Structure formats: C-alpha cells, structure tokens
Amino acid sequence: MTQPFLHKISRALAPISLLAVACPPPALAADAPSLPLAAKPRLVGEGTVSGPFHDFAPALTADGRTLLFTRTDVGFSRMTLMQARLVNGKWEMPTVLPFSGRWNDGDGALSPDGARYVFISNRTEGGAQPKADLDLWQVMRQADGSWGEPTRLPDHINSGLNETYPSLAADGTLYFGRAGGGPILRAKLVNGAYAAPEPMPFTGMSFAIAPDQSFGILAMADANRNIDLFHVGRDGQAWSAPRRLDGPVNSPQMEFTGSIGADGKTLLFSSTRRDAGVTWPRQGTLRSAADVDGELLGVAHNGLRNIYSIDLPAFP
Template sequence: MILGALLLAASAPRIWSRPPISSDQFESHPAFDPLTRDLWFVRSTPEFRGWRLKVSRCGKTGWSEPVDAPIAGDGVEADPWFSPDGRTLWFISTRTTDGISRKDLDIWSVSRGKDGRWGTPERLPEPVNSAGQEWFPRPAPDGWLYFGSDRPGGFGKTDIWRAREDRPGQWTVENAGPALNTAADEYEPLPSPDGAWMLLSGVDAYYRSDRTAQGWSPRVRLGPEINANGSEIGAAFSPSGKSWLFARDTKDGRSGELLLAGEDEGWPKPCPQS
C-alpha cells in the first residue's frame, strides 16, 4: 500500500528517451535485457500503428541506433518482456504460424541458450491464446502470466486474464476478476516485482490494485501527474519497483516518448556510465 500511495502522489514524470531511441515515430513498451542491458522497445508510426520490435545497445558513446530485434518476424509485434534471469522473452505477434498468415495478436515466447543466442519463438497454445486478441503478457511472482484479451467471457470488451502452466503443456486460464475488470476495456497488467500490487491500464488511464489475502483489491485511478492525457501506455518497472518507464504522446509534435516516474533511484543506469 505504501508504494501504491507513493505513485498516486508521484511528481510529474520527466522525459527519459532521447535520440536515437527517441524519433519522429512512436516509441513505447520498453524492456531491459537483464543479461546484456540492451533496451528492447516498440517503434510504430505516430498514429501508433505498424508495431515493430527494436533493440538499442549501450556503447561507449551512448545508446546505439535501434535495429530490428533478432527474433523479429513478419506481421506486427509488440510488448516485449524478459524473465528475471533473461533466459525467456515474451511478446505478442501476428507472425505467420505453420504457414498460416494471422490477423489476431497472440502471445509468443522464446528462450535463450547459454551461448546467448535466441532460439525459435513458439506460440503459446490454447487456451492461453484465443481466436481474439492477446496483449501485454507479464509474469508475476505468484506463478501466473497476466495478459489482456478480448476473448468471450469477460466483464467488458477487453479484460485482464491470467494463465498458469500446471504441467508441461497443460494450462489453466481464468479471468482476473471484477476488482481489475469493468464493463469498459482493460489492456495492460503489470505486476510489481515483489507481487505486492499491480499497475494496469484501462481505456484512458492507469490504475493500481493491491494484493490482499482475499485477492486483488478494487483498482484505484492514479493521479493527473501520471494520467495527463489518456495516451499513457506500455509501462515497465525498475527491478525494485520504485520507479518505472512508460510511454505518452506528449502532444507537442514529437509523438510517443518514454517518461520516467517514481523515485529517483538511478534507474535506468546512465548510458554510457560515468
């Protein structure tokens, strides 16, 4: 609850991204590789279309010019996220599957070997994926993989769902419940690193929900310092959970920018390091 209160009272976020990460396009959904410190993110048009996964490396002169991610496929792709050990990456994609060109976004994962090379991405099976859209897969310390989906059976058009692999290849999937979901749309669930609370996005705002003995508490809308104009999206916590990056259309002709909120804890580390 203390951390949630801190974010509710957070000071105005500041723009973190600079060229070459920042461009005249829309940058969002940052994720730092725990093993290499590379920055993965989504670059799309100023209208937030045509999502592609990009990677920038921290070198002697700063962040490198972003290039296509090594696991990039055809179709649109977005929402990258690493396991804490950096050996697994989750993302969403419409890439061709088994010769089938898809239009719906599905959740994919890919593993990295000891040699540092990424393997072949694999589409998560049903019932994790559905005939609808899946968004923003984010694992939580409680063993569940949280994500957004517009599949039938929710409280609104799009809800927060969660999946758990009980046995190899055997998944349990369930709606995350009315504390997080409404008759409106909920898209992006981001559990804190310690699992104590969740940041989630609705139609036009960020909310938080605390973990209690009875489950997730009813969500609370964050303040105007965070929810400035309803374009906030794609958040990522620092390892401590005390600060976080997110994207916002700053409405000043620069399209999407990455902003930093929360405590000043020296995260992300400067590049190059002084």
C-alpha cells in the same frame, strides 16, 4: 503532401481513441480513491528510443543496460520488436530483434530474470501467410545470451481474438489482455507449462505486474474516458480497487503500461503527451509542407507514443 500526411496521423490516433470509447470506465472511476505519486517521469532516449513514431511496450533488463520495446509507424501498419543498449550513459540507436522484422510483432514482456520474452504476433507456425489475429508467442534466451526460436503459446492461452499486452512475474505467471473489453487474464506457470487463464477482478487497456505480484499498474479509462495509470494492490488472493496515480505520471493525453523493473522500484510506460517547453509555431505563421512534416516527424514530442521511466515508492 501535407494533407495525406495529416490523414495518416489521424488514422494512427484513431485506434487509440476508439479503444477509449470501447472500454468505458468502471462505475466507480469518477470517485475512486487516488494515490499520490510525486516523482516526475523521465523521457527515455530522446531521438533514439523515443523518436517521432510510436514507441511503446518497454521492458528493461535487470542490469539496466538493454531496453526491448515496440516501434511502429504513424499508421500502425507494422509493429516491430526493437532493442537498444545503454553505452556511456546514453541509449544507442535501436536495432531490430533477430526474431522480428518480418511479421507484425509487438507488446513484448520480459521476465524479471531476462530469460523469457513473450510478445504478440500475427505469424503462423511454419506458415508463409500471417494470421488475421494476434497471438501470444514466447522466445527463450539461450546460455550464450542469444535468443532461440519463438514458439506459439497453446490454444488454451490464445483465442480467435487479439491477445494484448502480456506481463510476466518472477515465477513465470503471465498476465495479459484480450480484445473485446473483458478482464485482465492470469495464467500460472506450472511445471513449465501455462495453466488455463483465469479472469482478474479488474478490466483495463493494459496491465504491468510487479515481479513479486504484490501490486500492478493498470492502464484504464477514467471518468473522462481518458486512458490513465492506476495502482492495483494485492493482499493474499484479494486485489484492491484501482487507485488513480495522482501527479505528473498522468497527463491530459493517454498513458499505457509497459513494465515494472526487476527490483519493483521503476515503472516504464508510454504516453502520447507533448511535454511542456516544446515550442510549436504560432498560428498564423506561414509554413511550407516540408515545415509541417518536419514539425510532426522531426521531434519526439509530436503526440505519438514515447517511452518514459518513473521511480515508484513503497506503495501502502
């Protein structure tokens, strides 16, 4: 049992490693300026939101009481959109969002007002068979608080490649990635419809935009080809060069963006870190297969993606 299980773990981590290799760091990444961020990340909902599998792409409602995120197994065989509610200061066990659970749905982005949710999916319009690639879909919140029916974004937004990691600004502007190593894309919302996407002057694994679009947090490969979080500032139409966030927000493992809170003061992200203080059995200790599986699947800090929150300063 142990050997096949460990094989599944390696398969789960392989796509993450390949992403780091496929997206080389920018030429100036090694000597690019950094930006101090002294705040310490907080694990969100250990054992409920952040569990033993991959939990990522978090988005929090403006009142801070509902968290939407993606969960998948160690083999990435099926992504599912989840929601969890904060009750008496604790995150309850998450449930599947009513429009998810059948298809491969993930990477959800919530608008700051909570009215629009954009995600990737292999579902098809009225079809029974999944698509070979992942497209961007959106679903609107109804007047009674329920969700409507998801609709696929138009062909000038979607492509024959996988779209990834959407992020929404307060005015509806959509930022997203696309497989193939190209730049982050931006599509403005004009009269209720998305304009053709335009490339941003930076490339990364994922990007989270601030509600007012004054800055964003970019996940990209550093000089060591590790995925870390970088700050990208905006002045008018000009964007600054990415600056790596120095401090405990980044780790020797990999960090991926999720979302910036509606007030622009909180970042939610995911990380494959194993937190300090977690005790693992010493090498040389005799363990059974059940012990090994319990160590890997019985805790949140097992090297798969967990969700973290960190306070953001007023960036210069």
